[in-house]
Amino acid sequence: MSFELPEEVEQTRKKAREFALREFTDDLIRHYDETEEYPNEIRKKVFEAGFITLENPWNMLVTMEEFCRVDPGLGLSSLASVFGAEMVLLYGTDEQKEKYMYPTLRGEKISAVAVTEPGAGSDVAGISSRLDKTERGWILNGHKMFITNGTVADHYYLLARSSLPPKDKRHHGLTLVIVERRWKGVNPVKLKGKLGMRATDTAEITFENVEIPVENTLGEEGKGFYIVMTFFNISRVYVAAQSVGTAQGILDALMDYLSRKPQSFREMESVQFALAEMSTMVEAARNLTYKAASKVFAFNPDPVLTSMAKYYAADVANFVANEAFKIIGVEGLNTRVEKLYRDAKITEIWEGTNEIEKLVISRMLLRRLSEAK
Amino acid sequence: MSSEEQKLLINVIEQFAKSELESVSLKIEKEGLPRPLVRRLAELGLLAATVPPSEGGSGIDVRSFSLILYTIAKYSPSVAYYIYVQNTLVNEVLHQTGRSDLIPTVASGEITGTMVHDINMNSQHNVKVEGTKLQGENEYVVLPSATYHIVLARSSERSLLVLAKPSRVERKKPLGLRALEFGVSFYDSEVARENVLIQEKAEEALARHLDSSSIQVGAIALGIAESAIDKAIEYSKQRRAFESYLYEFQPIAAVLSDMKSRIGHMKDALTASEGGEGTVMFKLHALEIARLASRIALQVHGGYGYLEDVGIERLYRDSMFLTLLTSNYLRDMKAASTNLISKDAFRI
Numbered sequence: 001m002s003f004e005l006p007e008e009v010e011q012t013r014k015k016a017r018e019f020a021l022r023e024f025t026d027d028l029i030r031h032y033d034e035t036e037e038y039p040n041e042i043r044k045k046v047f048e049a050g051f052i053t054l055e056n057p058w059n060m061l062v063t064m065e066e067f068c069r070v071d072p073g074l075g076l077s078s079l080a081s082v083f084g085a086e087m088v089l090l091y092g093t094d095e096q097k098e099k100y101m102y103p104t105l106r107g108e109k110i111s112a113v114a115v116t117e118p119g120a121g122s123d124v125a126g127i128s129s130r131l132d133k134t135e136r137g138w139i140l141n142g143h144k145m146f147i148t149n150g151t152v153a154d155h156y157y158l159l160a161r162s163s164l165p166p167k168d169k170r171h172h173g174l175t176l177v178i179v180e181r182r183w184k185g186v187n188p189v190k191l192k193g194k195l196g197m198r199a200t201d202t203a204e205i206t207f208e209n210v211e212i213p214v215e216n217t218l219g220e221e222g223k224g225f226y227i228v229m230t231f232f233n234i235s236r237v238y239v240a241a242q243s244v245g246t247a248q249g250i251l252d253a254l255m256d257y258l259s260r261k262p263q264s265f266r267e268m269e270s271v272q273f274a275l276a277e278m279s280t281m282v283e284a285a286r287n288l289t290y291k292a293a294s295k296v297f298a299f300n301p302d303p304v305l306t307s308m309a310k311y312y313a314a315d316v317a318n319f320v321a322n323e324a325f326k327i328i329g330v331e332g333l334n335t336r337v338e339k340l341y342r343d344a345k346i347t348e349i350w351e352g353t354n355e356i357e358k359l360v361i362s363r364m365l366l367r368r369l370s371e372a373k
Numbered sequence: 374m375s376s377e378e379q380k381l382l383i384n385v386i387e388q389f390a391k392s393e394l395e396s397v398s399l400k401i402e403k404e405g406l407p408r409p410l411v412r413r414l415a416e417l418g419l420l421a422a423t424v425p426p427s428e429g430g431s432g433i434d435v436r437s438f439s440l441i442l443y444t445i446a447k448y449s450p451s452v453a454y455y456i457y458v459q460n461t462l463v464n465e466v467l468h469q470t471g472r473s474d475l476i477p478t479v480a481s482g483e484i485t486g487t488m489v490h491d492i493n494m495n496s497q498h499n500v501k502v503e504g505t506k507l508q509g510e511n512e513y514v515v516l517p518s519a520t521y522h523i524v525l526a527r528s529s530e531r532s533l534l535v536l537a538k539p540s541r542v543e544r545k546k547p548l549g550l551r552a553l554e555f556g557v558s559f560y561d562s563e564v565a566r567e568n569v570l571i572q573e574k575a576e577e578a579l580a581r582h583l584d585s586s587s588i589q590v591g592a593i594a595l596g597i598a599e600s601a602i603d604k605a606i607e608y609s610k611q612r613r614a615f616e617s618y619l620y621e622f623q624p625i626a627a628v629l630s631d632m633k634s635r636i637g638h639m640k641d642a643l644t645a646s647e648g649g650e651g652t653v654m655f656k657l658h659a660l661e662i663a664r665l666a667s668r669i670a671l672q673v674h675g676g677y678g679y680l681e682d683v684g685i686e687r688l689y690r691d692s693m694f695l696t697l698l699t700s701n702y703l704r705d706m707k708a709a710s711t712n713l714i715s716k717d718a719f720r721i
């Protein structure tokens with residue numbers, strides 16, 4: 001058994017690292033963090049360099065890791081411009097792929113995934129956006145919240161309620177549709193003032209009597225919840241890679257700091273213990289992430305592993321941010337640790353909070369227990 | 374101060390914070406401290422709270438002052454830190470070094486002071502004195518535009534504390550406590566004899582002063598922690614998920630009540646403490662609780678916690694920023710260990 005990634009993937013990692021170090025300059029990182037603009041120029045460059053592809057997902061995974069190692073805001077913004085593509089790949093019609101998915105993969109369009117609402121985030125089945133059937137398709141009314149790419153996306157993969165669920169089956173009756181941002185009745189408003197990840201575009205979107213043609217139904221009617229959960233099983237390994245990259249970036253900054261300190265400082269056992277603990281945790285998070293990814297990418301996802309990776313890596317990123325600051329102290333404000341500390345927090349929240357991941361892990365394990373009996 | 378008097382005083386401060394700070398506390402993080410607010414702090418006697426009345430102060434005891442900082446920090450950590458700087462780092466030092474003549478202008482809020490030192494940094498910073506010439510810079514100054522800078526400076530054989538004016542300042546957006554200006558200050562001037570506050574061994578003296586005021590930093594941190602957890606508890610009673618209130622979920626209720634009671638124990642310790650040296654560990658605990666509590670509170674708020682306007686993420690930033698400004702883990706642990714165990718403790 002080997003723990004090495006294939007040579008091709010290692011080459012991509014190397015290329016991604018060089019790209020990020022060259023293109024994500026301190027000035028650009030600061031600019032997008034301060035202005036909260038969407039880094040469209042960087043997104044284009046990332047495309048031109050060929051980093052966005054679903055062909056070998058390992059390449060995207062290590063690219064996510066290496067980009068976030070330098071700057072999670074710019075890294076995620078550019079790579080998430082195809083957000084949700086896997087749902088179309090797995091469940092979409094050929095026409096949907098032609099019209100919506102391939103253009104995002106060619107860098108011509110940007111997509112977004114719109115699930116969360118003001119009143120329901122973790123509780124996906126609690127959403128209240130409504131799809132009413134018409135002769136030609138659907139009428140959508142509703143309100144989405146915290147949607148990444150919300151004001152820059154060309155279209156959204158959106159979940160809404162299409163029929164009342166049977167009692168105790170709240171996940172039934174939800175349907176995914178593809179909604180174009182420029183359609184009448186769609187109103188995205190950019191949410192400014194985030195703690196971190198300020199280079200990502202985040203929006204609150206209202207939908208008022210939006211007409212959706214029937215051919216824009218994504219997957220089977222009423223089965224939207226399951227499609228979204230399948231997608232989260234994929235996207236969560238990328239968020240785990242985001243966390244591993246962020247944590248590694250903090251470790252890099254710490255190592256750089258230590259290299260500038262006198263030998264006597266590096267010899268202090270407190271410093272050495274802290275370094276040992278942090279680097280062990282980052283390595284463990286990386287291995288867990290790769291293991292979960294290896295299942296997902298072999299079309300045999302294990303939600304237990306995926307949720308473990310997503311939750312653990314996020315926890316590690318935030319732990320490491322805190323500990324590194326403690327060692328570096330006030331001088332950390334002049335290193336990337338300041339920004340990575342702010343960027344790290346989101347990993348515990350999006351694509352399923354740490355609490356939700358823990359529930360997934362335990363409920364699956366317990367279900368397996370009862371199935372085994 | 375009797376405990377009755379103390380209660381009355383804290384009541385007045387709580388009233389003030391509720392009616393005059395709470396509503397503006399987010400706004401001032403974006404726009405800075407308005408002059409009228411600084412004047413109100415002066416009117417309340419907070420800017421020279423612990424200085425004796427004969428020297429232009431309010432003569433409040435350290436224990437009551439810590440409770441004041443805690444109370445104010447619950448509403449605005451920035452304002453609490455501002456008071457700490459003016460009272461403890463500026464006016465107390467002016468008093469102790471025989472420059473009480475300057476206290477009234479700072480106490481009245483007319484003039485702002487700041488303290489510039491590198492004691493909480495892992496490396497020495499570069500403000501130097503050669504003869505009477507002060508030169509160099511410090512990159513981590515809160516209130517760099519202040520009129521009076523009390524600067525720790527070094528020459529080849531000694532360390533001095535001097536009163537100086539910066540030749541230039543550069544502002545930077547701080548991680549936290551954003552109502553207060555932050556940045557780099559540069560020095561290039563002659564130091565007049567009367568502006569030398571401490572002639573030698575200033576570093577040791579200042580370190581003692583900072584250590585003995587640790588309890589005050591701890592009080593601010595505790596205020597941040599309490600405010601974060603109270604907001605999270607409040608939110609858990611409004612927000613629903615899976616057809617239940619958040620507080621009904623065991624992990625959420627457990628972590629919030631655990632934090633709330635830990636903060637309560639620390640508040641008891643704060644109320645009982647006389648302050649002084651030996652409270653460094655209290656500061657470290659309180660800072661840690663503040664960082665943990667704000668991380669938990671943000672988490673309980675979910676996506677909303679990530680937005681500035683909700684007022685939770687700033688506590689997450691403030692608690693870390695306060696940690697960086699006021700503590701150096703290695704130095705503080707050494708102080709605490711040598712105090713609690715042996716002079717050779719924490720050596721290797």
Ligand SMILES: Cc1cc2nc3c(=O)[nH]c(=O)nc-3n(C[C@H](O)[C@H](O)[C@H](O)COP(=O)(O)OP(=O)(O)OC[C@H]3O[C@@H](n4cnc5c(N)ncnc54)[C@H](O)[C@@H]3O)c2cc1C
Binds near residue numbers: 121123146202355
């Ligand atoms: C910057 C940003 C970008 C985002 N991008 C997108 C996007 O592109 N598309 C999208 O659809 N959404 C997006 N989100 C939303 C994100 O996925 C949600 O914020 C997240 O799922 C949590 O939902 P919530 O905010 O409603 O919190 P809530 O669901 O209200 O949860 C609040 C707290 O309660 C906890 N909790 C909830 N239920 C339980 C339980 N049963 N047991 C224990 N604890 C529980 C949660 O873990 C959390 O700590 C984004 C959010 C942010 C901040």
